[in-house]
Amino acid sequence: MIGNLPTVLAQGGVDWISFDIGRLVDQFWYNTVNGLAYGSIYSLVAVGYTLVYGVLKLINFAHSEVFIVGAFGAYFTFQFLGYESGGIAQAPLVETIVNLILALAVAMICSGLVALTLERVAYRPLRRKKAPRLVFLITAVGASFAIQQAIMLWRNPNPELAIQLIAPRPLFEVFGVSVTNIQLTVFLAALVLLLIADSFINRTRLGRGIRAVAQDPDTATLMGVNKERVIMLTFIIGGLLAGAAALFYIMQIPQGVVYNGGFLLGIKAFTAAVLGGIGNLRGALLGGFLLGVFENYGQSLLGGQWRDVVAFVVLIVILMFRPTGILGESLGKARV
């Protein structure tokens, strides 16, 4: 069966790797626009990683599951509101917007609760015992695993039937690239949420507490900051934003409500956080958009199948050569 050899080498007839600079240039604006729309989801999820890391120096590996629980929350809200899979609902615009806001609220609450529960059940006992950092990480991995599997056993391994409230349709063109109504909505909503979070961290008393603990937990405690409350708050903010991201995600990709749907996205959001500078909220924002765009450039340059490899290579290169990311590490040092 040496006769198989030619088919092995020419598997699929698709170039296994290309170096197509022409395509990269041709589709530059297309990739930029789409990358920004999708990257806004990375940004929102990355905030959760970055805040928790800033305050606890913990990679909250289970944050991807915080995200996917939000997606299920939004999905079941749709169902509860009477939407059915298989078609696009034709409700009046106002009703649709109200329902979307409702789903947003439920998704944020679901994710926020999961994040809070994780903090209470898994991480707080470890903090009490002053457990080493690797113990936290193993706990986080275990929690991620357990939540995923619990969802799978509750539902099944296949994605939920897609429900979509708004039909995607092109609205206008920028640089010759059409932008859909959903992409615009998601991008703007994500941006607004991120700005709110940013000003919360930088301008409010509670936010100052978070920054204080991130910079120096002991001194912050001495200065009267309630460290436990600050930690809870960071988990809640991260969870709320992940929940919002989940709704935006299933608006773009309604087929994504599945038990392991958060996993890869979570790793990529973490990559985004590291890229921007982990522990730095504006870094998460920047990193998310950049990663979304880089992924698309990489696909144009090398071929569609290299999408995930691009993200992992970015992660490894950044961690090895500039672990502080683009904007630097500390949340405390973030400029107002």
Add this chain to the structure above:
Amino acid sequence: MSKNGRLRILAVAATASLTLAGCAQGGNEEPAEGGAATNDSAAAAPDAPTDAVLPAGDGTGECEDGVSIAYIGTIAGQNAALGVAILNGVRLAVEEHNEANAGCQVTLKEFDTEGSPDRASGVVTQAINDDSILGVVGLPFSGESDAAGQSFHEAGLVTISPSATDPALSQNGWDTFFRGLGNDAQQGPAAATFIGEDLGAESVCVVNDDSSYGIGLAREVREALGDAVVCTEEVKTNQREFSAVVGTIEASGPDAVFYAGYYTEAAPFAQQLFARGLQTTLVAPDGVRDDQFVQNAVGAAEGVYLTCPCVPADGFGDFFDAFTELAGTEPSTYSAEGYDATTVLLRALDEGLSTREEVLEYVRDYDAPGLTKHFKWDEDGELTDTPVWVYQVEDGEIVRDREIG
């Protein structure tokens, strides 16, 4: 899913797609040459042949106690809907058989491969080690069949696949491999002819997933289309975000897109392909031909053509009704093929055959009509009579369009 639930979903889908007519679903408009295929103009579904051999036989089957056949394939894993549609056909056949033949009670053993080649090897070993199993219906997917074929060959256990279409499967010298349908060497060129002549497409993008099935079928289609292929892309199992792939397709502006893969990825792909107002016609093969595709593509499935070496079951009155009652859904892709494949094995057991060798011998010499086609295999285990049909999604339902090969 309850029958009512299903009807409701279909109704919603239907209303939705009607109201969508003027909306952003431009991709579904058909090229002029294609002609609007509706139920009226579609080719009539074939009736069940009057001389078709059915599982019940003449009710005089005699066999030893404890003989069994196995279904090995996806039940709960990836693309499970395709496996379950077949499994219900198999269950129905065994049930009808046991009811009619008091002297021969056959047990059906079900093994879940989750549709993945690496799991299949272990599961198949388990089935082979169970001596009561004399014949196997499966494996449904090409990748897993490829991985497990050698083990069946070494064990001398006959397998009839109701749906694996990779042509290379019959070229491995496995004397236990039998295919109950046409392969992609028939489906691929037939699809290419349909795209080129019936749809009149002059430029085509061919997209495949990373499965054995997708890669092989895409190759057949590309070869048959020749110069008409203007772009090729590969996507991954479980991929859900396709903007870069869609961007490449958009830049090529093809008349038609052929997607070689399974419905799990095809649904989001179809949706994202049409979301930006691209005008093209999507054609997909049997791995996409499932209700789940229609539902998950949320509207974008409307007008998509689906090729399949499967025969429409609408005309098989008794089978259609009995299946619907047993499964709670209408027969889907390869339900009737699974039923037919099981019939062949049950006939062998009714003869009182009690070893794997005898059953294998019986299948090799089998020569009789079934519901879907005439079953007589050549020395490679391929059928001689292999119809290929094309279906279209209309008002949220997959309806037959015409026979294409």
Add this chain to the structure above:
Amino acid sequence: MSAHHFRSGTATKVPFGQRIRDWWNGLSRFHQWAIIIPVVVLVYLMPFLNFFPITTEPGTDFELALFNTARIVLIAIGLNVVVGQAGLLDLGYVGFFAIGAYVAALMTSRDSALYAEYPWLLVVVVGIAVTMVSGVIIGTPTLRLRGDYLAIVTLGFGEIVRLLADNIPALRGNVGFRNLERPPGEWSDGTRIFTQGDGIPWYWLTVTAIIAVLILVGNLERSRVGRAWVAIREDEDAAEIMGVPTFRFKVWAFVIGAAIGGLSGVLYAGQLGFVNNARFDVVTSVLFLAAVILGGSGNKVGVILGAIVIAYTPERFQVVSEYRYLIFGLALIVLMIFRPQGLLGARQRLLARGRQAYKRLVGKPEPVSTESPMKDSGKGTGA
């Protein structure tokens, strides 16, 4: 278990597990062997103990279940070198397992462009050599990182190995390699000894490999290398200051762990006869890690026990099978809170001579700590 004994049993304050350990350490070398040899014989005879309550049938073929358990045990011992002994959290260990399996596939499957009729033992040697080299290639850049950053980078590398297998056509991705060659040899009636269906030869082969690896790793542990690993695990900075070339020994741990993973991959590929990229995902990596953590990382007996729990219970109890990932995920959380050292903790204690001297001088066995080796050895970002 130990807590119960502690309360109701004896008046001593020594926990049960500790007493077993003291008893064992108190025995002479000769007595220890007198116990080890029958245990080993019993392990080899396991396939013939195919009856209730040990058997896994009718659910799973008992002999194959034994082989799979032995395979996970081998992997756990390898991962334990990295995680338990040197304290490096590796979330991409499955990558080495994959590389071993792919070497076997490339050399012995007729689907491969490199196929030739290599002797099977050569495949094992090449498989181990290639994984060791890849251990150096992956380890050299990554091991400059510490703690959780190291964990994430190794996870990234593990995923890249899997994705490369998918993207490079010669590695056949999801399609995979079929009909891998198995070890040679025939029974007296002319049939092959090693087949896919018969687990016994595979089980024996794997158990033999485990024993060889245990002897090798045991000797390493007692050598300069082993002491260096313990030093790195306990406090990397202190070790560095005391003149231990920490980076070199970390790479060593990585490479030896990789070699064992590669060996396990070769065996796995041989039995299954099929290799594609599906089984080498992060989920599998975490399952391996769970085996090590559950049993007690740093403790060889512990990780063997952990691996048996992870691999055997799902085969034995169908209920467990369905819920296995959930159970093991929860087990990780609960263990980290209540017993971070695992079922059996690691022992940090004096080596053989010192132990005897201590006993003679003080009159009682040396006290040993059962701390978790999951020490925080770094500032995380110390790149």
